[in-house]
Amino acid sequence: MKNYILLCLIFVSAFSFKSYSQQSKVNSGDKKYDQYAYINAIKTYEKVANKGYKSEDMFKKLGNSYYFNSDFQGAAKWYGELFAMNTNLEPEYYYRYAQALKSTGDLVKANKILDEFNAKFKNDNRGKLYKEDVNYLDQIKANSGRYKIENAGINSKYSDYGSIVYNNKIYFASARDTGNFSQRKHKWTGEYFTNIYDADINAENGSASKVNKFKSAINTKFHEATPVFTKDGKTVYFTRNNYDNGKKGKSESKTTLIKIYKATLENDKWTNISELSINSNNYSTAHPALSPDEKTLYFASDMPGSIGQSDIYKVSINNDGSLGTPQNLGKAINTEGKETFPYVTSENEIYFSSDGHPGLGGLDVFAGLISPDGTIEDIQNVGADINSPKDDFAYIIDPVTRKGYFSSNKDGGLGSDDVYQFLETKRLRCIQELEGVITDAETGAILPEAKVTLYSNQMEKKNEAIADASGRYTFPVDCGKTYNVRAEKEDYATKEVTITIEKTTGKTELPIALEKVSCKVTVGDDLGKCFGIKMIYFDLDKSNIRTEAAIDLEKILAVLNEYPKMKLDIRSHTDSRATFKYNEALSDRRAKSTIDWLIQNGIAPNRLTGKGYGETQLVNKCADGVPCTEAEHQENRRSEFIITAL
Incomplete structure (x- = not known):
């Protein structure tokens, strides 16, 4: 028994000395790490680690020392040891481990760690970016070879x-x-x-x-x-x-x-x-x-x-x-x-x-x-x-x-x-030029100095140009996007054209032919007829201004700005379908929405009046109970912009 006790004491003493020696070396490595002496810290830590000593803190610092020196193979090794001991770690270690794994070619495991990272740390933007573009490797592949x-x-x-x-x-x-x-x-x-x-x-x-x-x-x-x-x-x-x-x-x-x-x-x-x-x-x-x-x-x-x-x-x-x-x-x-x-x-x-x-x-x-x-x-x-x-x-x-x-x-x-x-040898992004010539629709003559404006498909103004001496305009545009292009010139009716740009680098040609203004308006005339505006379009049963409506209202707005004394009475009409009361209320809301849009775009309220007339002013036989075609009903669904002063 005495010999056994003595043997145990010797073993414990030896183990204690060995543990103290290892801890002493770890402490030495910590000092080097804290002084950013990462190369020396690695040498010290690895001597201890290779003898079987394990510590979360040491594995963190070993992984970091390699990571901060862009030695991702070494970083992946020691972060792997860290994760084998504990997965309840700070977000940085998940991300660094994933990055290190990517660098060693282990994309499957890297993406697994990134999935865990995103699940645990939902507010970290790096995880959000990964989740939003989980097929990021496909994009990288598409952008390669250039x-x-x-x-x-x-x-x-x-x-x-x-x-x-x-x-x-x-x-x-x-x-x-x-x-x-x-x-x-x-x-x-x-x-x-x-x-x-x-x-x-x-x-x-x-x-x-x-x-x-x-x-x-x-x-x-x-x-x-x-x-x-x-x-x-x-x-x-x-x-x-x-x-x-x-x-x-x-x-x-x-x-x-x-x-x-x-x-x-x-x-x-x-x-x-x-x-x-x-x-x-x-x-x-x-x-x-x-x-x-x-x-x-x-x-x-x-x-x-x-x-x-x-x-x-x-x-x-x-x-x-x-x-x-x-x-x-x-x-x-x-x-x-x-x-x-x-x-x-x-x-x-x-x-x-x-x-x-x-x-x-x-x-x-x-x-x-x-x-x-x-x-x-x-x-x-x-x-x-x-x-x-x-x-x-x-x-x-x-x-x-x-x-x-x-x-x-x-x-x-x-x-x-x-x-x-x-x-x-190839651009990262698709580059497109939208260009064209402005001409007279009847004669084909070029129209220099025409104003050309580029809008997004949401009618956000993107660019503006004046056609040169040869009637040509040009805009840089994004591939694959849809734009509205408006051309304006004095004595000509304003025209908008919608175009979707190709998805490959190149040029998109969009010639625009303008028609001479054929009508002279006076008090009592419908300004909308000059522009071929039969109605302002709204979504079904709604009074929100749609994109198509905004395009036509821009034409009315331009004339009001050109003639600051002009006043309009805006009248909205429906067909006879739905109830009389409903049609009257809907058309009134639409007239007021039209007025509000013009006021929001700078027209003084005292220049505008308006009312919805529902089905009270039908222009044909299509009253309640009268069988009519859709085209006949369409004639009654109209917007009028009656000039009340000039």
């Missing part, structure tokens, strides 16, 4: 990324060594800190010459990346660690974050380096991009008010170079994940990278349209040519040549990140 891609010729075995082209040079960030004796490695990635490099490029084929380190005070011993130049070449915005004038700034948690800086060119030297007013020691701002008119700066940040880990913002640039108040671009583009590396073109397209929108894994490149009110719409994955199961980002494109660059750590590259050049 690029010719090749290595940009500037890459090294280290990280190279974030390119911009200016004045026949390509500028990019690189962690390569170019002779600096005081090499310093970043603990997050295990690579050297990045500086900005450049290379001359051939304008015809995009090939690059020898790479040089950007000789400027912009480069320091810490990270510099993603420069963007103004068109005149006198100002550059760029990303740098919180480091200025030899002093390193830190957040409240003693962490050095990243900021956007600005420099100006004086005597061929970059000087006046200063951080932007949108920066803070306690959050990051990065990856600046300029709007084509250089009045707006787009950037990524995790500043207070962000939806996710990093959001895309914009801020106005004032005439004196100062900045306005940053505006989050909203939930249409930003998710609870990462949105970063914005780029805006002269075609109102915004390209960005995201791991929150449905993609192939890691960061994918997406394209959205910037609407006139600044909101982002029609966001699409650009396809599997650019995107991969790894991180794909920093996409830029020349909207004229359709040539550009992007960065990726996809398989087959030279380093952890590489810069690729591409030629887009």
Whole structure:
């Protein structure tokens, strides 16, 4: 018995020492993790894990350490261990695990985790986006096959990324060594800190010459990346660690974050380096991009008010170079994940990278349209040519040549990140031009200076043009949509035509022939007869103005605006079917709805009167009990616009 007790004591002591040793190593790994030294944290954690030690917290940090370095195979392994221990986890681990699984090619399991993610966290926009577009892989496939891609010729075995082209040079960030004796490695990635490099490029084929380190005070011993130049070449915005004038700034948690800086060119030297007013020691701002008119700066940040880990913002640039108040671009583009590396073109397209929108894994490149009110719409994955199961980002494109660059750590590259050049051979979106010639319906003569207005099928005004000397007009339109086109010219009757645009890129021809106004109206005449308006159409038994009714009322509105002293009495009539009382009430509501529509569109109420007459003023024999055809009943269902003053 004594021997047994002694043996147990020895075993317990050995086990306790072993547990203490393991915990000590885990604590050491935690310190490295908290200092963002992920590469060193991985080494420490894995030594313990490979000896059988299991901990939810350690598996979280192991998975994160790989995930934050875009090593999704390692992330999937340790997130898998985490989920084997517990599935009652925070939403971020569901999403990261799914992203990591996608990157390893396990789409079935990834989508299963995303289904669970969406079921558990219904308010997370990433789950909603996935559920709304559960067939996202089909869209990615449809958007693929549009690029010719090749290595940009500037890459090294280290990280190279974030390119911009200016004045026949390509500028990019690189962690390569170019002779600096005081090499310093970043603990997050295990690579050297990045500086900005450049290379001359051939304008015809995009090939690059020898790479040089950007000789400027912009480069320091810490990270510099993603420069963007103004068109005149006198100002550059760029990303740098919180480091200025030899002093390193830190957040409240003693962490050095990243900021956007600005420099100006004086005597061929970059000087006046200063951080932007949108920066803070306690959050990051990065990856600046300029709007084509250089009045707006787009950037990524995790500043207070962000939806996710990093959001895309914009801020106005004032005439004196100062900045306005940053505006989050909203939930249409930003998710609870990462949105970063914005780029805006002269075609109102915004390209960005995201791991929150449905993609192939890691960061994918997406394209959205910037609407006139600044909101982002029609966001699409650009396809599997650019995107991969790894991180794909920093996409830029020349909207004229359709040539550009992007960065990726996809398989087959030279380093952890590489810069690729591409030629887009087919547009992402279908592009259509609606055009035509305005002519005289009787003679065929062209009608220059006719006013042509484009409306949606809901009669929302989209565009306006004046026909040129050859009577031609043109509008950019969306493929597959239906539009109403109105043509107007003095002495001619206004005409609207409805057209549905083809779903393939090309041009849609819509000639419009106008008829000369054949009637001269006076007090007592029905203005509607000039435009062939027999009745204002309403849905059955209703008095809401329909689209067809609005088109005809627009004609009446135009005349009232042209003749500001004209007054109208609006009369609505029905046929004899239904009861007398019902017909009288319905026609009265319809007359009043017509008047209300004109008032809402700017006509003074004192210019309009109106009444419903029901079936009291039939124009034929079709009274109650008299058999009539539908065409005969139609004659009695009419609207009149009687001129009472001119």
